[in-house]
Amino acid sequence: MSSTHRQGHLSGLVLLGILSISASQGAEGPYTSAEECAKCHSSIYKYWSESTHAKAVQSELFPTTLDRALALSKDQTRTKRECVGCHSPTTLVTGDFELQEAVSRQGVTCDFCHTVKDVELERDWSPFVADPGPVKRGPFAYIKPFKGHDAEYSALHRASPLLCAGCHEFKNGNGLLVLSTYSEWKLSQYSGRGISCQDCHMALVPGTKVKEGLEQDDSSVRVVNLHRLAGGTSVGQLNRGLDLRFESVSATGTSASVRIIVSNSGAGHRIPGGLPTKSLVLVVSAVDPSGVAGRAQERVYRRELRNAKGSTLKDLAEIFLSAKSVGEDTRLKPSETRTERFTVPLTQGSRAVVARLEYRDASAPGTPPKVSTITEARWELKNR
Ligand code: HEC
Ligand code: HEC
Ligand code: HEC
Ligand code: HEC
Ligand code: HEC
Incomplete structure (x- = not known):
C-alpha cells in the first residue's frame, strides 16, 4: 500500500540535505515548538495534536498520577525524571522536569522524535541518543536541499520499532517489565515478517506533507503518515x-x-x-x-x-x-x-x-x- 510512495523517494537516494537555513530552530532552547513545525507541516500537526502523544503530560491523568507516584517514591528526583522524561522527552535534554517551557508541555513532540539519532535500549537512564538541531530525520532521502531545515534519511524512523520501544518498553526499579509492547511484538510473527509499529500505527492517509509550493516531490499523490497514533482510546x-x-x-x-x-x-x-x-x-x-x-x-x-x-x-x-x-x-x-x-x-x-x-x-x-x-x-x- 505504501511502497510506491516510499520507493519513489528512496530511489532518489543520492545526497542528503545539507543546507542549513535553520529557520525552525527555536531561539530559546535546543527544541523547536510544534507550532513552528505547523507553519509548514499543518496537516501532520493537526493529526499529531489529536494524538495522546500530544497530551501525554497535559492529560487529565498524568499530573494526578505523578503526584501519587511522588508520594509513594523513596527517590522523588529520580521518579520525576523518569515519568516526565517519557511523557515529555525533550526534558531529558533540557532538564525542565517542572514543565516550565511551552515545548515541555507538548509531551511527545515533533522535534523530539525527528531529531533522535539512535535508540539503545540497554543504555542507562535514557535509551535515546538525542541530537536536537537543524537536521530533521525522517523516512525520505532528498536529492536537493530545501527551505526550512536540513534533513536526513533515517531507517530508525522509516521502519524500526526501536524508535517506539524507547518509551513503549519499561522496566521499573524492581526489574519488572511494566510496559512490554515492544518485547511482545518481537515474539510475534509480525517481527519476523518485518511489519513494524509504524506499518500499523502510522498508515498513509490523505494529507499534504508540507505547505503547497514547498514539496520536494512532483507526484500528485498527497499522503502523509498518520500521526494520530491510535490505540485503545480509538x-x-x-x-x-x-x-x-x-x-x-x-x-x-x-x-x-x-x-x-x-x-x-x-x-x-x-x-x-x-x-x-x-x-x-x-x-x-x-x-x-x-x-x-x-x-x-x-x-x-x-x-x-x-x-x-x-x-x-x-x-x-x-x-x-x-x-x-x-x-x-x-x-x-x-x-x-x-x-x-x-x-x-x-x-x-x-x-x-x-x-x-x-x-x-x-x-x-x-x-x-x-x-x-x-x-x-x-x-x-x-x-x-
Ligand atoms: C518508559 C516510558 C515511561 C515511563 C518511565 C512512564 N510512562 Fe507513563 N506511559 C508510557 C506509555 C508508553 C503509556 C501508554 C501505555 C500503553 O497504553 O500501552 C503510559 C501511560 C501512562 C498513563 C495512562 C494514560 C492514560 O490516559 O491512559 C499515565 C497516567 C502515566 N503513564 C503516568 C506515568 C507516571 C506517573 C509515571 C512515573 C511513575 C510514568 N507514567 C512513567 C510511558 C512511560
Ligand atoms: C519553512 C518550512 C518548514 C518548517 C518550519 C519545518 N519544515 Fe520540515 N520540511 C519542510 C520541507 C519543504 C520538507 C520536504 C517536504 C517534502 O518531502 O516534499 C520537510 C521535510 C521534513 C521531514 C522529512 C525529513 C526526511 O528526511 O524524511 C521531517 C521529519 C520534517 N520536515 C520535520 C519537521 C519538524 C519536526 C519541524 C519543526 C521542528 C519542521 N519540519 C519544520 C519544510 C519545513
Ligand atoms: C512518536 C514520534 C513522532 C512524533 C511525535 C512526530 N513524528 Fe513525524 N514521523 C514519525 C515517524 C516514525 C515517521 C515515518 C513513518 C513511516 O515512514 O512509516 C514520521 C514522518 C514524518 C514526516 C514525513 C512525511 C510523512 O508523512 O511520512 C514529516 C514531515 C513529519 N513526520 C513531521 C512531523 C511533525 C511536524 C510532527 C509534529 C506535529 C511530527 N512529525 C511528530 C515519528 C514522529
Ligand atoms: C518519547 C516517548 C514515546 C515515543 C518515542 C513513542 N511513544 Fe507512543 N506513547 C508515549 C506515551 C507517554 C503514551 C501515553 C500517552 C497518554 O495516554 O497520556 C503513548 C501512547 C501511545 C499509543 C496509545 C494511543 C491510545 O489511543 O491509547 C500508541 C498507539 C502509541 N503511543 C504508539 C507509538 C508508536 C507506534 C511509536 C513509534 C513510532 C511511539 N508510540 C513512540 C510515549 C512515546
Ligand atoms: C499488526 C499491526 C500492529 C503492529 C505491528 C503494532 N500494533 Fe500497536 N496496536 C494495533 C492495534 C490493532 C491496536 C488496538 C488494540 C489494542 O488496543 O490493544 C494497537 C494498540 C496499541 C497500543 C494501545 C494499547 C491499549 O490497549 O491501549 C499501543 C501503546 C501500541 N499499540 C503500540 C505499539 C508499538 C509500540 C508497536 C511496535 C513495537 C506496535 N504497537 C505494533 C496494531 C499493531
Missing part, C-alpha cells in the same frame, strides 16, 4: 485488531451452550496493552424481543501485576513504582484465537444470544471505568 483501531463471532449455540428450554471465538487478528502485540488498568471484556447474555438482556456473564482479558507482598495492584502510580511480579495474564496474544464457552440461562422470552466486546479503562482512581463497545455479535434463537 474504537476504530480496536476494531481493526479484534474479531468476534459465534461458533455454535445449542439451546434447550432453559439454557444455551454457547461457543464464541475471539481473536487478536490485527495487533502486533497482546490486546489490551500491558497496563492492568486497561481490560478487554467479553460480555454475553440472552435478550428478549425488546432487547432487554438477561443476566450477563463476562470473560476478562487483562494483565495482573502484584507488589512484593503479592497483592494485586490497581492504581497506576503503584503499578509503575511497586509492581514486582506478574499475576494472571489473560490477554490475547498476537494472532491468537480463543474459543470461549458459556452456559447462558434462557427464559421463555429469550430470542437471541448477544456477545459484546468492551474496552474498559480504569486508570482514574475513584471514578467508574470508561467503557467503550468495540463490537457486537448476535445469534438468533429459532423456534422460540
Whole structure:
C-alpha cells in the first residue's frame, strides 16, 4: 500500500540535505515548538495534536498520577525524571522536569522524535541518543536541499520499532517489565515478517506533507503518515485488531451452550496493552424481543501485576513504582484465537444470544471505568 510512495523517494537516494537555513530552530532552547513545525507541516500537526502523544503530560491523568507516584517514591528526583522524561522527552535534554517551557508541555513532540539519532535500549537512564538541531530525520532521502531545515534519511524512523520501544518498553526499579509492547511484538510473527509499529500505527492517509509550493516531490499523490497514533482510546483501531463471532449455540428450554471465538487478528502485540488498568471484556447474555438482556456473564482479558507482598495492584502510580511480579495474564496474544464457552440461562422470552466486546479503562482512581463497545455479535434463537 505504501511502497510506491516510499520507493519513489528512496530511489532518489543520492545526497542528503545539507543546507542549513535553520529557520525552525527555536531561539530559546535546543527544541523547536510544534507550532513552528505547523507553519509548514499543518496537516501532520493537526493529526499529531489529536494524538495522546500530544497530551501525554497535559492529560487529565498524568499530573494526578505523578503526584501519587511522588508520594509513594523513596527517590522523588529520580521518579520525576523518569515519568516526565517519557511523557515529555525533550526534558531529558533540557532538564525542565517542572514543565516550565511551552515545548515541555507538548509531551511527545515533533522535534523530539525527528531529531533522535539512535535508540539503545540497554543504555542507562535514557535509551535515546538525542541530537536536537537543524537536521530533521525522517523516512525520505532528498536529492536537493530545501527551505526550512536540513534533513536526513533515517531507517530508525522509516521502519524500526526501536524508535517506539524507547518509551513503549519499561522496566521499573524492581526489574519488572511494566510496559512490554515492544518485547511482545518481537515474539510475534509480525517481527519476523518485518511489519513494524509504524506499518500499523502510522498508515498513509490523505494529507499534504508540507505547505503547497514547498514539496520536494512532483507526484500528485498527497499522503502523509498518520500521526494520530491510535490505540485503545480509538474504537476504530480496536476494531481493526479484534474479531468476534459465534461458533455454535445449542439451546434447550432453559439454557444455551454457547461457543464464541475471539481473536487478536490485527495487533502486533497482546490486546489490551500491558497496563492492568486497561481490560478487554467479553460480555454475553440472552435478550428478549425488546432487547432487554438477561443476566450477563463476562470473560476478562487483562494483565495482573502484584507488589512484593503479592497483592494485586490497581492504581497506576503503584503499578509503575511497586509492581514486582506478574499475576494472571489473560490477554490475547498476537494472532491468537480463543474459543470461549458459556452456559447462558434462557427464559421463555429469550430470542437471541448477544456477545459484546468492551474496552474498559480504569486508570482514574475513584471514578467508574470508561467503557467503550468495540463490537457486537448476535445469534438468533429459532423456534422460540
Ligand atoms: C518508559 C516510558 C515511561 C515511563 C518511565 C512512564 N510512562 Fe507513563 N506511559 C508510557 C506509555 C508508553 C503509556 C501508554 C501505555 C500503553 O497504553 O500501552 C503510559 C501511560 C501512562 C498513563 C495512562 C494514560 C492514560 O490516559 O491512559 C499515565 C497516567 C502515566 N503513564 C503516568 C506515568 C507516571 C506517573 C509515571 C512515573 C511513575 C510514568 N507514567 C512513567 C510511558 C512511560
Ligand atoms: C519553512 C518550512 C518548514 C518548517 C518550519 C519545518 N519544515 Fe520540515 N520540511 C519542510 C520541507 C519543504 C520538507 C520536504 C517536504 C517534502 O518531502 O516534499 C520537510 C521535510 C521534513 C521531514 C522529512 C525529513 C526526511 O528526511 O524524511 C521531517 C521529519 C520534517 N520536515 C520535520 C519537521 C519538524 C519536526 C519541524 C519543526 C521542528 C519542521 N519540519 C519544520 C519544510 C519545513
Ligand atoms: C512518536 C514520534 C513522532 C512524533 C511525535 C512526530 N513524528 Fe513525524 N514521523 C514519525 C515517524 C516514525 C515517521 C515515518 C513513518 C513511516 O515512514 O512509516 C514520521 C514522518 C514524518 C514526516 C514525513 C512525511 C510523512 O508523512 O511520512 C514529516 C514531515 C513529519 N513526520 C513531521 C512531523 C511533525 C511536524 C510532527 C509534529 C506535529 C511530527 N512529525 C511528530 C515519528 C514522529
Ligand atoms: C518519547 C516517548 C514515546 C515515543 C518515542 C513513542 N511513544 Fe507512543 N506513547 C508515549 C506515551 C507517554 C503514551 C501515553 C500517552 C497518554 O495516554 O497520556 C503513548 C501512547 C501511545 C499509543 C496509545 C494511543 C491510545 O489511543 O491509547 C500508541 C498507539 C502509541 N503511543 C504508539 C507509538 C508508536 C507506534 C511509536 C513509534 C513510532 C511511539 N508510540 C513512540 C510515549 C512515546
Ligand atoms: C499488526 C499491526 C500492529 C503492529 C505491528 C503494532 N500494533 Fe500497536 N496496536 C494495533 C492495534 C490493532 C491496536 C488496538 C488494540 C489494542 O488496543 O490493544 C494497537 C494498540 C496499541 C497500543 C494501545 C494499547 C491499549 O490497549 O491501549 C499501543 C501503546 C501500541 N499499540 C503500540 C505499539 C508499538 C509500540 C508497536 C511496535 C513495537 C506496535 N504497537 C505494533 C496494531 C499493531
